[in-house]
Structures are given as structure tokens and as C-alpha cells.
Amino acid sequence: MPGSKALHGRGPLRSPWLGNCRVQVPVTDAPRKRRTQSLGHYGVHHVQGRNTTTASNAVTVKYIARLAGQEMRKSLLQRRSVFPVDGEITVIQKPGGGKQVRTARYPAETHPLAREAAQNAVDPVRLQPVRRSAASTYKQSVALASCGGYCFTGDFYPGGASYALPVTRQRPHIVQRFSGEKVGGPERFGCRRVRHQRKIFDKKKAERLSYSGCFERHGSNLYVSVSLVQGEFDIPRYPFYTHATKLADMRYSALSIFLNGLRGNQSWKPAWREPQPKSHYDVIIVGGGGHGLATAYYLAKEFGVTNVAVIEKSYIGSGNVGRNTTIIRSNYLLPGNNPFYEYSMKLWESLEQELNFNAMVSQRGVLNLFHSDAQRDAYTRRGNAMLLHGVDAELLDRTAVRKMLPFLDFDNARFPIQGGLLQRRGGTVRHDAVAWGYARGADQRGVDIIQNCEVIGIRRDNGRVTGVETTKGFIRCAKLGLAAAGNSSRVASMAGLKLPIESHVLQAFVSEGLKPFIDGVITFGAGHFYVSQSDKGGLVFGGDIDGYNSYAQRGNLATVEHVAEAGKAMIPGISRVRVLRSWGGIMDMSMDGSPIIDRTSLDNLYLNAGWCYGGFKATPASGFCFAHLLARGVAHETARAFRFDRFERGHLLDEKGQGAQANLH
Amino acid sequence: MASLVPCPHCGMRPKEEFTIKGAAIARPGSHADANEWMDYVYLRNNPLGTYDEYWHHTSGCRRWLVVTRDTGTHEISASCDVTVAVKTGVAA
Ligand SMILES: Cc1cc2nc3c(=O)[nH]c(=O)nc-3n(C[C@H](O)[C@H](O)[C@H](O)COP(=O)(O)OP(=O)(O)OC[C@H]3O[C@@H](n4cnc5c(N)ncnc54)[C@H](O)[C@@H]3O)c2cc1C
Ligand SMILES: [Zn+2]
Numbered sequence: 001m002p003g004s005k006a007l008h009g010r011g012p013l014r015s016p017w018l019g020n021c022r023v024q025v026p027v028t029d030a031p032r033k034r035r036t037q038s039l040g041h042y043g044v045h046h047v048q049g050r051n052t053t054t055a056s057n058a059v060t061v062k063y064i065a066r067l068a069g070q071e072m073r074k075s076l077l078q079r080r081s082v083f084p085v086d087g088e089i090t091v092i093q094k095p096g097g098g099k100q101v102r103t104a105r106y107p108a109e110t111h112p113l114a115r116e117a118a119q120n121a122v123d124p125v126r127l128q129p130v131r132r133s134a135a136s137t138y139k140q141s142v143a144l145a146s147c148g149g150y151c152f153t154g155d156f157y158p159g160g161a162s163y164a165l166p167v168t169r170q171r172p173h174i175v176q177r178f179s180g181e182k183v184g185g186p187e188r189f190g191c192r193r194v195r196h197q198r199k200i201f202d203k204k205k206a207e208r209l210s211y212s213g214c215f216e217r218h219g220s221n222l223y224v225s226v227s228l229v230q231g232e233f234d235i236p237r238y239p240f241y242t243h244a245t246k247l248a249d250m251r252y253s254a255l256s257i258f259l260n261g262l263r264g265n266q267s268w269k270p271a272w273r274e275p276q277p278k279s280h281y282d283v284i285i286v287g288g289g290g291h292g293l294a295t296a297y298y299l300a301k302e303f304g305v306t307n308v309a310v311i312e313k314s315y316i317g318s319g320n321v322g323r324n325t326t327i328i329r330s331n332y333l334l335p336g337n338n339p340f341y342e343y344s345m346k347l348w349e350s351l352e353q354e355l356n357f358n359a360m361v362s363q364r365g366v367l368n369l370f371h372s373d374a375q376r377d378a379y380t381r382r383g384n385a386m387l388l389h390g391v392d393a394e395l396l397d398r399t400a401v402r403k404m405l406p407f408l409d410f411d412n413a414r415f416p417i418q419g420g421l422l423q424r425r426g427g428t429v430r431h432d433a434v435a436w437g438y439a440r441g442a443d444q445r446g447v448d449i450i451q452n453c454e455v456i457g458i459r460r461d462n463g464r465v466t467g468v469e470t471t472k473g474f475i476r477c478a479k480l481g482l483a484a485a486g487n488s489s490r491v492a493s494m495a496g497l498k499l500p501i502e503s504h505v506l507q508a509f510v511s512e513g514l515k516p517f518i519d520g521v522i523t524f525g526a527g528h529f530y531v532s533q534s535d536k537g538g539l540v541f542g543g544d545i546d547g548y549n550s551y552a553q554r555g556n557l558a559t560v561e562h563v564a565e566a567g568k569a570m571i572p573g574i575s576r577v578r579v580l581r582s583w584g585g586i587m588d589m590s591m592d593g594s595p596i597i598d599r600t601s602l603d604n605l606y607l608n609a610g611w612c613y614g615g616f617k618a619t620p621a622s623g624f625c626f627a628h629l630l631a632r633g634v635a636h637e638t639a640r641a642f643r644f645d646r647f648e649r650g651h652l653l654d655e656k657g658q659g660a661q662a663n664l665h
Numbered sequence: 666m667a668s669l670v671p672c673p674h675c676g677m678r679p680k681e682e683f684t685i686k687g688a689a690i691a692r693p694g695s696h697a698d699a700n701e702w703m704d705y706v707y708l709r710n711n712p713l714g715t716y717d718e719y720w721h722h723t724s725g726c727r728r729w730l731v732v733t734r735d736t737g738t739h740e741i742s743a744s745c746d747v748t749v750a751v752k753t754g755v756a757a
Contacts, residue, residue, distance in 0.1 A: 489709065489710070489711035489712075490711075490712075490713060493710075498704070498708045498709070498710065499708065499709070499711070500707040500708055500709070501709065501711060502687065502688075502709050502711050503711055503736070547685045548685050548718065548734070548739075549687070549688075549711065549716055549718065549736045550736050550739065551713045551736050551737050552736070552737055552738065552739055556668060556680055556739075557668045558668050558679065558680045558681040561681075562681070591706075591707045647703065647706075647707040648699075648703050648707075660706050660707055661686075661687070662687065662709070663685060663687060
């Protein structure tokens with residue numbers, strides 16, 4: 001229903017008043033048209049004598065909430081209500097105890113138009129030509145608004161969650177639209193919810209309102225929805241309603257699993273589209289790894305930039321995001337690094353709720369073992385730095401470690417285990433689910449994820465990027481962001497840039513399944529080895545990079561041997577465990593071991609690179625900060641140290657203190 | 666590259682006998698300006714394809730070598746002592 005001004009509809013979304021504010025719809029999208037902005041929708045559906053808030057209400061409220069940011073969201077969660085007044089946001093407290101709360105209901109019959117619709121509802125075909133023009137007087141529109149969403153005929157759903165069942169599966173049949181101008185008497189445009197009737201506009205402001213709405217048929221039920229509209233704004237390519245229904249269909253929940261199970265799991269839909277590239281985007285991101293997808297997601301969600309494409313030469317998740325050993329942590333020493341990784345950790349902690357996607361975020365703890373007094377001092381210092389940054393850190397002595405992990409080789413003659421630095425909030429995340437979750441979230445907000453499309457050139461004009469040459473043709477863009485991880489140097493060279501980066505291969509290994517015996521992540525302090533146990537029982541482990549430049553995504557046997565030795569030195573008991581599979585990934589090893597999120601010498605070219613072997617844990621923050629940079633032109637506060645020119649300026653971020661030797665970081 | 670690396674002095678040797686330094690690029694002269702040093706110390710071409718690297722035969726003859734290797738296939742096409750490389754202009 002392109003061009004609709006109204007926010008209509010009804011879906012299985014929980015009422016925003018009850019705290020579910022996760023339904024989101026892009027407010028701007030291409031093709032942009034000047035349209036009227038809907039400031040609120042007040043159609044309320046009665047189901048079995050109760051009011052439930054409509055899907056579109058949820059959408060609207062989300063939109064409003066985004067305008068007002070976190071503050072608003074918080075107040076929503078506290079079950080207060082939010083209403084827009086003339087473009088501004090007012091928070092209306094829940095009416096207190098003493099207040100008289102009206103629960104008046106307006107049966108359909110009170111309005112002739114509604115009555116007519118109700119009578120005809122049995123036959124949708126006959127309903128089509130209802131010619132009654134829109135209510136144009138004060139009285140009529142009040143009547144419409146008051147019965148907004150009233151369920152006129154047909155069955156009632158038996159309440160609770162089950163009302164979602166039939167409705168989500170159907171697009172409503174829009175029976176008739178109507179609209180009008182200059183509605184007065186705003187005090188009756190009440191939003192009725194379970195027990196409250198509210199005033200939403202004060203009189204003066206509402207004089208300027210216009211309205212629109214429609215009759216909708218859901219199966220055998222007929223609804224009237226009314227929106228109040230005002231002012232000009234960019235409307236999305238999809239009208240809100242369509243989006244809301246789509247979102248409702250796509251939301252994963254225990255219920256959706258159940259319902260899809262009933263239908264033989266035949267009606268699951270792909271989690272993202274496979275669009276052909278458009279000719280122009282506001283932002284193009286090269287690289288559909290975790291960072292590129294997260295960037296697109298946050299651009300659309302947090303910064304309102306939805307005309308975005310992510311261009312991936314293979315399939316998404318084929319790069320490092322699907323190859324790493326899944327460890328997340330924020331146990332960094334340097335002040336330039338720590339707040340960034342801690343920000344990332346915080347984003348991890350709410351990621352699954354945010355994305356409505358199970359990424360198996362598991363804060364099972366990360367323990368770094370130390371084996372000497374010097375190493376203990378270094379780890380103590382790191383732990384203290386973490387605590388100073390408000391990050392959790394615990395220094396465990398030998399006894400405490402032994403209690404946790406009795407099977408380690410504590411009394412190794414060369415490397416006795418003296419203790420460990422533990423970050424309990426660290427852990428593991430299912431890596432490919434992170435790519436999929438961000439891809440789905442970005443796609444839902446209008447981002448085009450273009451797979452199997454390689455960027456082969458970057459076209460420039462006068463110090464600016466004009467677009468990218470790809471295997472699917474030339475695509476113009478206003479801004480270009482590079483997030484190509486191991487291929488950063490190659491992509492940047494297309495724009496004439498030479499990076500302080502070498503590409504190296506790192507291998508990862510998975511053993512056969514074992515009974516659970518390793519709860520968290522353990523890293524060996526005396527050799528290159530780190531290990532965790534997956535939920536399937538396999539040991540997931542790795543060691544150091546191979547050490548030579550490579551784009552081959554496979555490593556050398558010498559490294560395999562080295563990793564096995566180190567693992568055996570730490571846990572003698574694994575000597576007979578068989579390795580099931582191993583693979584390699586190409587990493588962008590920077591010259592100081594820290595990343596770059598910055599602008600470049602080309603005006604509209606932005607760079608996100610240099611993640612070394614530790615960029616997975618950074619995925620959410622990297623995406624957020626890169627989106628921040630792309631949208632606002634300035635670095636996010638936690639990513640200020642990741643400047644491109646820090647090498648020239650001598651402000652290196654060398655966590656390990658290795659110097660300009662990429663393969664030692 | 667299998668696990669063997671050819672050393673001009675010792676023949677085929679296991680990779681773990683070597684230490685890898687990285688790109689064999691010419692060191693700037695004493696009058697080089699900051700840009701040249703920046704380029705030498707930090708910036709890398711990092712190509713996909715043929716690449717000259719310094720390898721040190723640490724657990725062997727302890728000579729520095731220039732190994733020419735393909736970064737896409739790991740195949741080694743040449744390896745010579747660093748002094749020979751300088752003479753033939755491969756590295757400086
Ligand atoms: C074996 C291994 C273990 C690791 N373990 C950990 C760990 O435990 N914890 C941790 O935090 N980090 C770890 N990392 C590092 C982490 O995986 C990476 O730093 C991070 O995933 C890089 O960001 P990304 O997800 O965007 O990269 P990628 O997924 O590699 O994304 C880059 C994408 O760009 C695409 N691309 C490249 N060139 C082009 C082009 N010309 N046109 C179009 N697309 C292009 C690639 O196909 C790729 O999909 C590990 C890495 C490896 C290899
Ligand atoms: Zn030798």
C-alpha cells in the first residue's frame with residue numbers, strides 16, 4: 001500500500017506499553033518522497049472485550065522512542081506512556097490512583113459509517129466500493145477515532161497469545177481508506193489501552209491536525225484504524241504497516257517455533273533478502289564480515305541511514321567472522337583500547353535481545369594463566385588497569401586455579417602454573433550467528449546485503465570516491481566504508497592507499513566431542529595456546545599465527561605441531577584427543593597490534609581495519625563506532641585512539657610492546 | 666609451501682628452523698626524510714602474489730635469506746643469501 005499515510009494494523013507484537021520496544025522500522029528509506037509524517041496512531045483493537053495495542057502502535061512508539069533516545073525507551077520500559085505533541089515528545093505519567101479513569105467503549109454501532117462497514121463485513125467484495133467519503137467533521141472523526149480498531153464482527157480470539165495465530169498469517173485486506181484535514185476537538189482522540197483512556201494532544205496543538213485511516217479486514221474481522229498525521233517527513237519505502245507485519249512474521253520466539261512447527265516448518269522465511277544492487281547508495285560498505293554487517297545494522301538502527309549496501313565477495317560469514325575461535329573479552333591494558341573493548345562487551349551482553357537472534361553469547365569466563373613472578377606482575381598490572389576502567393578482573397592464585405581446573409599441569413618443571421587473571425564476563429559467542437543476526441537486523445531495516453559481488457575497483461574524482469566497480473557493475477555511493485579484514489590492503493590499494501598492515505594466516509582447530517570438562521576459556525601463558533569447549537563437546541583451540549604473509553586461508557603443519565605441543569604442555573590429559581577439523585583465516589595484522597577506525601586522505605573514504613587475531617570480540621563496538629564515524633564524521637568516544645595517523649605521530653597503541661613487526665602482535 | 670624451505674646453504678630444511686622477518690624492502694639512506702622512514706617502518710604493499718621476504722635460518726646456518734614466495738599459494742620460487750640478493754638488486 002505505497003503512499004499510505006496511516007499506520008494501521010495489528011499483529012502479534014506485544015504491546016509497547018508492556019515494555020516491548022524492539023520493533024523497529026526505518027523512518028527514512030529510498031526512494032524518498034515528501035510525505036506527511038504520522039506522529040501517532042491511536043487505533044486500539046478490542047479483543048474479547050479487552051484492548052490490545054496494535055502492531056502499528058508499537059512501531060510508532062518505537063519511532064517516537066528513537067527520537068527521544070534512551071531516555072524515552074527507559075520510560076517506556078517503566079510502563080509509562082509516551083505521546084508526541086507537535087513533533088516534541090512528552091512523557092505522560094501513568095495516571096495515579098485518585099484519578100478517575102474512564103473505560104468507556106464505543107461500540108461500532110455508534111457511528112453510521114462503522115455500522116455500514118460492519119453490516120457489509122460479511123462480504124468483502126461488496127465492501128470494496130463503500131463510497132462514503134471520509135469523515136470531515138469534528139463529530140464524525142471523533143467517532144471514528146473512538147471506535148478505532150474496534151472488532152466489529154466475526155470471532156473473537158480466545159485471548160492471550162493465541163490471538164496472534166490467525167492474524168499474523170494474513171495481510172489485512174484494506175477495505176477503504178479515508179483522510180481529512182483540520183480535525184478539532186482533540187481531547188477525544190484518546191488512546192485507550194487496557195484500563196486507561198488518555199488525552200494525547202492538547203487542544204491548541206491539535207487544531208492543526210489532520211487525520212487518515214482505513215477499514216481493514218483481517219479474516220472475518222473488520223477494523224477501523226485512525227492515524228493522526230501532521231507535517232512533512234520522509235516516509236519509508238515500505239509503509240509502516242507492511243513493515244510491521246513483516247517484522248511480526250520474522251520475529252523469532254518460542255511461540256514462532258511452536259507455530260512454525262505446527263505448519264511443518266514450511267513457512268520459515270529467509271532471514272534476509274538477496275537484492276540486486278541499486279545504482280546508488282548513501283553508504284557502501286565493502287566486506288560482509290561481522291564488522292561490515294554490524295556497521296550497516298547500527299547505521300540503519302542508531303543513525304537513521306538506511307540506504308546502505310554491504311558488498312561481500314563471497315557469502316556472508318565466509319571470512320574471519322566464521323573462522324575465529326569465538327572468544328570475547330575486554331581484558332586490555334591500554335587506556336586507548338580498554339574502554340572500546342569494554343563497550344563491545346556491554347553490547348555483547350544485550351546483543352541477542354537486541355537482534356532477536358540466538359548468538360549463544362556465553363559469559364563463561366576467560367582465564368589467562370601465568371607461570372612466573374614477572375608474568376604475575378604484568379597480569380596484576382593489567383588486572384588493575386581493568387579495574388580502573390570499571391571492568392571486572394580477578395587475580396587467582398595457584399590454589400584457586402587448581403580448584404577450578406585440576407587437570408592442568410601445575411607442576412610443570414619449566415612452566416609451573418602460579419595463578420591466573422580471570423575475567424568472568426569474558427566468554428564465547430557463536431561466531432557465524434553474529435554475522436547472521438546482524439545481517440537479518442540490517443536487512444529488516446532496509447540495508448541491501450549483496451553477496452557474491454566482489455569489489456574490484458574504487459572510482460575517484462577530485463579526491464573523492466564516486467563509487468565502486470564490482471563484479472555486478474558500477475555502484476555509486478556518497479560514502480564508502482572499508483571493512484575487508486584480511487583483504488584490507490588489497491581493497492585500500494584500489495583507492496591508492498598503502499596501509500600499515502600485513503595479512504597473515506591464523507589457524508583454528510576443533511577436536512572430537514568430549515564430556516564437558518572445560519567451563520570457560522583458558523589461555524596458556526607459557527606458549528601459544530587457548531582453548532574452550534563448545535556446547536557440542538569439541539575442544540575449540542588455537543595458537544599463534546603462522547608468521548608469514550598469506551592470503552591462502554590455510555596454514556602450515558609446523559604450526560599445527562606447535563599448537564598441539566603447547567596444548568599438551570598445558571593439559572597433559574588431551575594427548576590422545578583427536579582433532580576433527582582445522583582451518584585458517586586471513587587476518588589484518590597492523591603494525592602495532594591495534595585497529596584503525598578512521599577517515600582517510602580521501603574525503604569520503606573511511607577505513608576499518610587492523611583487527612589482528614582479536615577482532616571478533618570487537619564486532620559490536622567496531623560496527624557501532626564505524627557507523628558513528630560514517631554518519632557523523634567524527635570518531636566515537638571509545639574509538640578515538642584508533643587513528644590512521646597514529647603511526648606517523650608516534651602515538652602507537654602497542655598492547656604487547658613488540659614494535660613495528662606485524663607478525664609479533 | 667609445504668613444510669620445507671630451501672636454504673641456499675643447507676638445502677631443504679623444515680620451516681620451524683626459520684624466523685620470519687617480513688617484507689624485504691630497501692632501508693632508506695641516512696638522509697631520508699620522515700615520509701620515507703614512515704613508509705619503510707610501517708607501510709606495506711602486502712600483495713596477493715609474489716613477495717620477497719627476509720627469512721633467518723635461525724636453527725641452521727644462521728644466515729639471512731631473501732625468500733621469494735607466493736602469498737596466495739605459499740609456493741617458494743626462489744631463495745638466496747641476503748648478500749646475493751643485494752647484489753642482484755632484490756633487496757637492499
Ligand atoms: C583462526 C582465527 C581465530 C580467531 N579467534 C578470535 C577470537 O577468539 N577472538 C577474537 O576476538 N577474534 C578472533 N579472530 C579475529 C577475528 O575473527 C577477526 O578480527 C574479525 O572477524 C575480522 O572482522 P570481520 O568479521 O569483519 O572479518 P571477515 O569476516 O573476514 O570480513 C571481511 C569480509 O570482506 C570480504 N571482502 C574482502 N575483500 C573484498 C572485496 N574486494 N569485495 C567484497 N568483499 C570483500 C571478505 O570476503 C570477508 O567476508 C580470529 C581470527 C582467526 C582467523
Ligand atoms: Zn641455512
